[in-house]
Amino acid sequence: MKMRCCFQRSFCSASSSLVPVQLPSPMETHFWYVLPDQVKSVSLLNQYMGLLSPIEKENVLSMPGHQLQKRALLARALVRTTIARYQINGHVDPRSLKFKKNIHGKPEVVWQSEDGWCQPHLHFNISHSSSMIACGVTSNSRIGIDVEEKQRKIKNNILAFARRYFSLHEIEYLSSISDSEVQHQEFIKLWTLKEAYVKALGKGFSAAPFKTFTIHVKTDYKRSFVLAEDLLFEASEIMVESLNDPKSLTSSWQFALLELVGSHYAAICMEKDKSIKVGMKVPVRLTAWKTIPFVEDECVSGTDAVIPIGGLIKL
Amino acid sequence: MASVSASCLRFHPLLLHSNQPAQGSFKLVSVSWPKSWFPSLKATRFRVSCAAKPETVQKVCDIVRKQLVLSPETLLTPETKFSELGADSLDTVEIVMGLEEEFNISVEEDSSQNITTVKEAADLIEKLVQKKAEAGA
Numbered sequence: 001m002k003m004r005c006c007f008q009r010s011f012c013s014a015s016s017s018l019v020p021v022q023l024p025s026p027m028e029t030h031f032w033y034v035l036p037d038q039v040k041s042v043s044l045l046n047q048y049m050g051l052l053s054p055i056e057k058e059n060v061l062s063m064p065g066h067q068l069q070k071r072a073l074l075a076r077a078l079v080r081t082t083i084a085r086y087q088i089n090g091h092v093d094p095r096s097l098k099f100k101k102n103i104h105g106k107p108e109v110v111w112q113s114e115d116g117w118c119q120p121h122l123h124f125n126i127s128h129s130s131s132m133i134a135c136g137v138t139s140n141s142r143i144g145i146d147v148e149e150k151q152r153k154i155k156n157n158i159l160a161f162a163r164r165y166f167s168l169h170e171i172e173y174l175s176s177i178s179d180s181e182v183q184h185q186e187f188i189k190l191w192t193l194k195e196a197y198v199k200a201l202g203k204g205f206s207a208a209p210f211k212t213f214t215i216h217v218k219t220d221y222k223r224s225f226v227l228a229e230d231l232l233f234e235a236s237e238i239m240v241e242s243l244n245d246p247k248s249l250t251s252s253w254q255f256a257l258l259e260l261v262g263s264h265y266a267a268i269c270m271e272k273d274k275s276i277k278v279g280m281k282v283p284v285r286l287t288a289w290k291t292i293p294f295v296e297d298e299c300v301s302g303t304d305a306v307i308p309i310g311g312l313i314k315l
Numbered sequence: 316m317a318s319v320s321a322s323c324l325r326f327h328p329l330l331l332h333s334n335q336p337a338q339g340s341f342k343l344v345s346v347s348w349p350k351s352w353f354p355s356l357k358a359t360r361f362r363v364s365c366a367a368k369p370e371t372v373q374k375v376c377d378i379v380r381k382q383l384v385l386s387p388e389t390l391l392t393p394e395t396k397f398s399e400l401g402a403d404s405l406d407t408v409e410i411v412m413g414l415e416e417e418f419n420i421s422v423e424e425d426s427s428q429n430i431t432t433v434k435e436a437a438d439l440i441e442k443l444v445q446k447k448a449e450a451g452a
Binding site: 152160 | 381382386389390399400401403404405408409412413415424428
């Protein structure tokens with residue numbers, strides 16, 4: 001079985017450029033993540049700081065405490081360096097990227113069109129927990145991601161929380177789980193899926209309050225098999241149903257749920273390519289990298305670091 | 316006419332002179348007032364007094380501190396944004412739930428998105444508590 005990607009360990013000096021990457025193809029998600037605990041070099045952190053805009057720097061430095069500052073810094077550095085890798089017309093300096101928020105507050109890249117050529121429809125979304133920062137990238141397809149620590153403590157009672165914020169179907173599902181640890185895990189998974197969906201919509205939470213949509217997970221089968229040269233995981237079918245608008249608009253969204261480095265759940269929600277007919281089951285093609293920008297990129301899809309646990313995923 | 320009280324500064328501009336330069340740091344409105352009794356304000360931002368009671372603000376702070384597991388040294392002011400303390404959306408939702416339980420109120424989902432600081436939480440709580448009291452009366 002041939003893996004589509006290979007390990008790229010490029011131990012470069014701190015001033016070297018980023019390894020460029022081809023744009024994702026339709027129905028493909030690129031998933032980049034950095035583990036803050038692995039980034040210790042002060043000179044590297046300073047180099048990241050040098051990539052940021054003045055406002056971003058200010059935001060980073062206004063965080064209370066070193067850990068939060070480092071997290072905020074790595075988040076901005078990850079976004080800038082990741083997008084810069086997709087050089088479409090020559091070298092892109094991560095420093096030069098400009099960002100704006102759409103009218104609902106979702107961050108987007110402002111592409112500077114110098115000679116009027118068609119800008120790449122690159123979409124991205126970031127998420128972080130206290131021990132991981134992730135960035136998902138697609139071409140021509142809205143994307144939302146969410147990462148959460150599996151062991152994240154919920155201060156409130158899980159069912160009370162679900163009754164307050166989740167849909168009826170989801171409450172019933174969680175209530176039916178007797179093992180509290182499993183219930184906790186399923187809660188976190190549901191949360192990440194719901195969060196990823198709302199972030200993908202990009203309209204802010206008020207456009208899709210959690211109670212107004214249900215995530216359905218059909219787990220009557222779980223199999224993985226080889227199709228040509230790809231590894232295909234069919235862990236379950238994940239669908240979203242809008243309670244306000246039960247029309248098939250929600251069938252234009254595709255989900256993938258992953259377990260990352262044994263410690264995190266990551267949910268990816270992306271818009272199906274327009275060319276795909278309604279009802280057609282098309283897998284999300286996923287390529288994942290663990291990165292320390294400027295230092296090391298490791299393609300981890302197909303390893304134990306990235307385990308598909310939900311959705312239809314092709315590695 | 317501006318008045319200065321012991322605890323807050325209320326700003327009610329009544330006179331607008333477009334040809335008069337703004338006093339020091341007041342960038343938005345030009346007003347004229349006698350210099351004799353008005354103290355000079357050097358701050359570049361003046362803070363509107365928090366409409367909520369201090370006890371409410373304190374309770375909100377306690378709930379936020381508990382949810383975000385803040386160290387005692389971490390500064391938490393009414394204006395501090397939760398996101399600046401490292402809170403993510405799950406934290407914010409848990410904070411709102413904690414506030415609902417503490418104050419026995421119900422926050423509309425779209426309102427809960429507008430709670431990004433202690434001040435916003437405290438103001439909304441007071442509003443809801445008052446509404447509830449009026450409805451019950």
